Amino acid sequence: MNSLVGKVAWITGAGSGIGQAVATALAGAGCTVVLTGRRPEALEQTAKRIAENGGTSLARSGDLTQPETAGAIVAEIEERFGRLDLLVNNAGGNIVERAWKDLTPASIDTLIHSNLSAAFYCASAAMHPMRKAQQGQLIHVASWAGKFIHPVSGPVYTAAKHAVVAMSQSINMEEYKNGIRSTVILPAEVATPILDKRPVPPSAQERAEMLQPADLASLALFIATQPDSVCLNEVVISARLNKFYER
Template identity: 55%
Template structure:
């Protein structure tokens, strides 16, 4: 029997990238998956892929930056299934104008709401269902920028993803006594559509060396399948060819060469 048979998973940002990969992976383990995102068409494509593989999926399109919309979906899940065993808080976004010299209050609000506020709304909405069953796991997609502030990702994104990390740890601090577990996943560079918003375009070759959506989706599946007495509080996942590391090695080599030239 699949390890998640009979369980219900709510996956946000499920129309593409990590969310889509996670939804498909959870469905293969037997979970009934509720798919949410702003655009219905990509969600329908994810649902079709799940159903073709013999899984079960329900599409619930919504703007998760609106607390009322989140509440309606949670209420529907509770009414239809009477439970929500897994929340994958994956919805997120970024903008091209990330530097402080370019960032506007509207841009900052969008990034913070899209990455942090939406995660809070969804977490708050499922916790009552999980408390009733004394069981449940929340898995949040943060970022390496959620641990190490990054000018590449931008001020608003870094701040929001730091907030997601803190949010997840506080859930464990309070809800561990209710059998609820929270895991925050901090990926490095992943070849997802959000890269299209980068101010400096990413090449096809660079994307091929990055972590892929399926890699992170499989990690989320693993976390969701852990026994109830185990929680992975926080986990980082990166491509072996880490461009940050490679850049640091190159800078060190350049500095060594420059010093040698001065002798």
Template identity: 50%
Template structure:
């Protein structure tokens, strides 16, 4: 018997990285899983890795109408919704004010703040009906600490996502809904390919791996309904930001 037997989970950004790893571990724990992202083929690959029962629901989550249609497809297939993992996100190489364009800024805010807002808003009625609904938002270390690596738009959007998660707990705890925001440091996912400076494999091997974050999300999902884990901050042991600070301090 799995810890999540009978539960229905909807994972966004499920075609790769943290989303794919999370969908797999939730399914292994017994949940029936719906998978959403922009592209059908990566979602279908995740579904094949899970096995029978995974639902593929492609959607552009920056479009509220597509969010609502995807939610309706999940409810039509499974009849209920218990867990939402709002993981879809985006970054871009333009990470300095001097080179940032309005188009890039708009795209990052749409993907990293507006899309998870639409997902949460769309899912609230079904999560209230479940009696013990859970939303897990995948934010970032950049959502808790302001720094230059991720760029100003990404930092601002992820800070907004952290705040949004806490407001859900403030307003919805009386309805049995729990919201958790996970703030991982560097994770070895395809988004790393968008870094202006490419990192070698040995550096990426010391980062968090998608399965590490997925296991943290699984832990949150397996808590009893009276337990709300509001926030998780997680980083690699070899935290490159800390190591750089120590190196500068050693130089006087």
């Protein structure tokens, strides 16, 4: 297993939920973690949690749907740390009015930009220092909706997450010769704040039966510590109590 001590990881959507849990786990394993999200106060809470556990982090807020944001953050990472070893591409979101009958051009653009364009911008920017170093790893948090069609996620979110899976696979096709590996995680329901955006938010009991952010953090840590010769291309994960299999 690879040690993460001294490595630099960039986590997007790090202010809450999966991103916060992953950032905390990677910092605990010895990474310097760079935290990005829209809300500076949420990032500071993640940074505080990391510091309390003896870890090192740098919070840099920004709107990753803007094409220039990712490049600017990566440039600062290179200037400050001289390297970028790992990107956890986790930022994304959904909307309440997600059915076809409720979609508008503006809401379609919002979902495509937040779930797909931002992931592309971050991956593209992160691979510049990785190519120089001839090593690097990308972990993209997609969704169960990136593999299975189900009405709960809405058509735009579903299409965007399918595209993130294709994006990750294409990185492995092109970048393996540069020492870069890409993994896409496809989790079923995870008990995070994004569930509040559902037309009918799940109950506390339903959330307790889902995957938890800590489960995804453990998985990301496992992926990040695999030997350089190993590429986990795709991981599909759900809670044992998987209601999508109910009849």
